[in-house]
Amino acid sequence: MTYLTNVTNLSQSCLSLSMAKAQRKKASKKDLIVQKAASMFREKGFPATSMRDLAESVGIEAASLYNHIQSKSEILQQIIFRISDDCNKHLAELDNAGISSLEKIESIIRFHIQMMLHRFEDYHVMINEWIHLEAQPLADFISQRRFYVQKLESIIKEGIAAKKIKPILPYVAVLTILSAVRGLEFWHRSQKSYSPEELEENMVTYLISGLKSN
Amino acid sequence: MTYLTNVTNLSQSCLSLSMAKAQRKKASKKDLIVQKAASMFREKGFPATSMRDLAESVGIEAASLYNHIQSKSEILQQIIFRISDDCNKHLAELDNAGISSLEKIESIIRFHIQMMLHRFEDYHVMINEWIHLEAQPLADFISQRRFYVQKLESIIKEGIAAKKIKPILPYVAVLTILSAVRGLEFWHRSQKSYSPEELEENMVTYLISGLKSN
DNA sequence: CCTACCGATCGGTAGG
DNA sequence: CCTACCGATCGGTAGG
Numbered sequence: 001m002t003y004l005t006n007v008t009n010l011s012q013s014c015l016s017l018s019m020a021k022a023q024r025k026k027a028s029k030k031d032l033i034v035q036k037a038a039s040m041f042r043e044k045g046f047p048a049t050s051m052r053d054l055a056e057s058v059g060i061e062a063a064s065l066y067n068h069i070q071s072k073s074e075i076l077q078q079i080i081f082r083i084s085d086d087c088n089k090h091l092a093e094l095d096n097a098g099i100s101s102l103e104k105i106e107s108i109i110r111f112h113i114q115m116m117l118h119r120f121e122d123y124h125v126m127i128n129e130w131i132h133l134e135a136q137p138l139a140d141f142i143s144q145r146r147f148y149v150q151k152l153e154s155i156i157k158e159g160i161a162a163k164k165i166k167p168i169l170p171y172v173a174v175l176t177i178l179s180a181v182r183g184l185e186f187w188h189r190s191q192k193s194y195s196p197e198e199l200e201e202n203m204v205t206y207l208i209s210g211l212k213s214n
Numbered sequence: 215m216t217y218l219t220n221v222t223n224l225s226q227s228c229l230s231l232s233m234a235k236a237q238r239k240k241a242s243k244k245d246l247i248v249q250k251a252a253s254m255f256r257e258k259g260f261p262a263t264s265m266r267d268l269a270e271s272v273g274i275e276a277a278s279l280y281n282h283i284q285s286k287s288e289i290l291q292q293i294i295f296r297i298s299d300d301c302n303k304h305l306a307e308l309d310n311a312g313i314s315s316l317e318k319i320e321s322i323i324r325f326h327i328q329m330m331l332h333r334f335e336d337y338h339v340m341i342n343e344w345i346h347l348e349a350q351p352l353a354d355f356i357s358q359r360r361f362y363v364q365k366l367e368s369i370i371k372e373g374i375a376a377k378k379i380k381p382i383l384p385y386v387a388v389l390t391i392l393s394a395v396r397g398l399e400f401w402h403r404s405q406k407s408y409s410p411e412e413l414e415e416n417m418v419t420y421l422i423s424g425l426k427s428n
Numbered sequence: 429c430c431t432a433c434c435g436a437t438c439g440g441t442a443g444g
Numbered sequence: 445c446c447t448a449c450c451g452a453t454c455g456g457t458a459g460g
Contacts, residue, residue, distance in 0.1 A: 166419075279456095
């Protein structure tokens with residue numbers, strides 16, 4: 001968890017220090033690199049993406065990338081932890097939302113669907129490329145995700161205790177919900193015959209009605 | 215589709231010709247290579263797995279692999295198409311099964327859960343590494359999967375017409391079902407607190423009850 | 429099934 | 445931000 005905190009603090013201090021023109025320019029170039037990287041990691045996977053490919057898509061030489069980033073794996077960390085942090089922030093906000101456990105679950109489902117629809121590259125990279133994180137950030141990510149899953153399980157348990165959710169294994173419900181969303185990947189690859197709103201409503205209907213008791 | 219047929223025919227003729235002792239031995243060594251490869255592709259991904267790593271886990275030198283296989287990507291094709299073929303075979307058998315559309319969907323859900331639980335390595339590689347297929351097999355795989363999805367959609371449509379399935383977008387239902395199963399990956403990585411049977415029953419309950427009308 | 433080795437490409441650095 | 449280049453490793457081949 002120490003590692004995560006460091007990454008977050010780093011990005012925050014970068015933001016607050018970016019008043020000077022040179023630094024703002026530098027930050028935005030780095031953002032471009034990370035954004036292009038997310039797109040390429042999503043398309044070809046992290047190991048199959050070379051720094052030369054990335055440099056070309058940014059419009060500079062490979063060696064010049066290292067004026068903005070420290071290493072290839074640092075880029076992967078940035079992509080994964082900034083979206084992972086957002087997932088955790090959303091979850092934390094639910095604590096004080098004063099809504100039922102079923103409503104919390106619906107909010108979580110909608111959140112992940114929207115991540116998949118509107119922040120596709122980053123979310124996809126987090127979900128599919130986390131294995132390629134280096135030892136320490138990998139351990140951090142895994143423990144972070146375990147915490148997230150357990151929190152969701154406890155919400156489902158509450159719903160079952162309140163007889164609002166049918167008595168299903170909370171663990172299975174959570175796995176089902178979190179992975180179901182991944183199916184939207186194919187919509188991104190397809191001709192997009194349906195609108196994002198249609199997809200969201202239909203998937204929420206399916207996943208919530210399967211959860212409700214009676 | 216031509217490519218797929220070739221792969222299938224190849225493996226069938228290999229099987230039927232494997233009566234001679236030398237050939238049987240050769241086939242089983244190749245099987246070992248492919249099996250170890252599936253395990254490593256699953257663990258580290260196709261591009262991050264080197265032929266030297268694979269050779270070491272088989273117990274020979276990297277150069278010796280090429281007495282049994284033609285290329286790294288041929289191994290990936292074998293893994294993916296032999297399990298993809300099994301999925302299609304199962305789907306074809308449902309045509310003459312004389313069961314309702316809801317029962318067909320349940321059978322498909324159970325089939326994929328069992329693939330994920332009992333043929334984990336192969337199934338995982340198919341689901342996560344198909345992007346790394348070469349141009350022709352990649353095109354074949356994509357069209358094969360599109361066909362599969364459309365078949366499932368039409369079964370869902372039948373169920374909706376018969377008022378057995380609630381009027382949900384069939385496309386979304388299919389995406390949800392096929393990707394939900396992927397959640398079982400985390401069970402494989404975990405301490406396995408639950409039995410395969412528990413997981414299957416709970417996930418089927420969730421996914422089927424979300425589909426039923428009223 | 430091995431040793432020896434190929435050309436290509438990898439992530440990254442030095443120095444300007 | 446570039447040119448020039450490093451050592452390491454890649455998939456695969458030759459020849460035995």
